[in-house]
Amino acid sequence: MFKFLKRKIKKIEEEVEEEKEERKEKRKEKKLLGLSEKKIDELMWDLEIALLESDVALEAIENIKRNVKKELIGASRKDARKKIEEALRNAINEILKKSEGNFYEEIEKFEKPVVIMFVGVNGSGKTTAIAKLAYDLKKRGYSCVIAAGDTFRAGAIEQLELHANKLGVKLIKHDFGADPAAVAYDAIEHAKARHKDIVLIDTAGRMQTNINLMEEMKKIKRVAKPHLTIFVGDALTGNDAIEQAKKFNEAIGIDGVILTKVDADAKGGASISIAYAIKKPLYFIGIGQGYDEQIPFKAEWMLKRIFE
Ligand SMILES: Nc1nc2c(ncn2[C@@H]2O[C@H](COP(=O)(O)OP(=O)(O)OP(=O)(O)O)[C@@H](O)[C@H]2O)c(=O)[nH]1
Numbered sequence: 001m002f003k004f005l006k007r008k009i010k011k012i013e014e015e016v017e018e019e020k021e022e023r024k025e026k027r028k029e030k031k032l033l034g035l036s037e038k039k040i041d042e043l044m045w046d047l048e049i050a051l052l053e054s055d056v057a058l059e060a061i062e063n064i065k066r067n068v069k070k071e072l073i074g075a076s077r078k079d080a081r082k083k084i085e086e087a088l089r090n091a092i093n094e095i096l097k098k099s100e101g102n103f104y105e106e107i108e109k110f111e112k113p114v115v116i117m118f119v120g121v122n123g124s125g126k127t128t129a130i131a132k133l134a135y136d137l138k139k140r141g142y143s144c145v146i147a148a149g150d151t152f153r154a155g156a157i158e159q160l161e162l163h164a165n166k167l168g169v170k171l172i173k174h175d176f177g178a179d180p181a182a183v184a185y186d187a188i189e190h191a192k193a194r195h196k197d198i199v200l201i202d203t204a205g206r207m208q209t210n211i212n213l214m215e216e217m218k219k220i221k222r223v224a225k226p227h228l229t230i231f232v233g234d235a236l237t238g239n240d241a242i243e244q245a246k247k248f249n250e251a252i253g254i255d256g257v258i259l260t261k262v263d264a265d266a267k268g269g270a271s272i273s274i275a276y277a278i279k280k281p282l283y284f285i286g287i288g289q290g291y292d293e294q295i296p297f298k299a300e301w302m303l304k305r306i307f308e
């Protein structure tokens with residue numbers, strides 16, 4: 001996890017060391033203690049490139065650079081390496097903290113059944129995220145209904161049915177090709193009649209550029225009136241996931257994010273900045289394919305994996 005990002009951060013730290021060596025000689029005569037302004041500017045440039053290459057969103061990069069620079073000005077060269085790690089850690093922590101959200105607190109704010117709709121591009125992990133969430137909600141004592149709202153992809157209903165059977169959760173489905181808004185509507189009616197707590201609506205994967213499918217998604221939202229609309233993004237797609245989140249947010253309004261496949265992600269940029277970029281909470285991250293491998297996002301957890 002985050003190997004690429006770690007390597008980049010190491011490199012930045014090593015560069016401060018280099019200056020220390022170069023100046024060792026001169027130090028005696030000049031007694032220069034602080035990092036030079038020129039060196040700080042160089043470091044900021046390298047940091048920007050490293051973060052860009054790691055797919056961190058521009059909005060987050062600006063914030064990180066500003067905070068690191070603030071901490072480095074006046075730092076003594078003696079402990080520059082430690083200082084830059086500390087400054088980077090603090091700056092990234094600030095971004096990550098802003099991304100934390102408490103999903104379980106959030107759903108308690110609404111009258112039951114709480115309706116949650118999941119959207120995202122093809123293959124981002126929506127259906128798996130729903131199954132993992134249903135597993136977790138059931139463990140916490142909530143009763144769930146899942147709506148098989150992907151009537152577009154062949155095999156999608158069967159995939160969800162397999163999960164629902166394994167989990168012992170009710171699935172509401174129509175035939176392949178049916179109107180997904182009608183499936184969502186039926187699932188909500190079922191939940192109301194049977195006093196179920198949560199309705200999880202799966203939807204077909206759609207590219208943000210496909211106008212017809214984006215319109216269909218708006219219709220599902222109009223009909224289902226979900227309390228929460230969750231964008232499911234794939235960490236491996238990096239900056240693309242951030243762009244998608246922005247486009248889906250513009251199109252229907254996103255309330256929170258689930259980022260999947262973090263276990264396989266070397267870069268880490270999406271994890272650091274997807275929620276920050278759209279100013280919405282990152283509720284969960286997927287860290288494997290098992291039902292118990294979706295965990296609430298915590299800044300501390302992420303920091304540990306980036307810096308240790
Ligand atoms: N390693 C890993 N794999 C994951 C994770 N989440 C999902 N996957 C895998 O990603 C693939 C796609 O997941 P789906 O849940 O089918 O994705 P989807 O968004 O529903 O896809 P469409 O319905 O085609 O749009 C599957 O093989 C999942 O097992 C994760 O957190 N880690």
Ligand SMILES: [Mg+2]
Nearest residue numbers: 126127150156
């Ligand atoms: Mg799916």
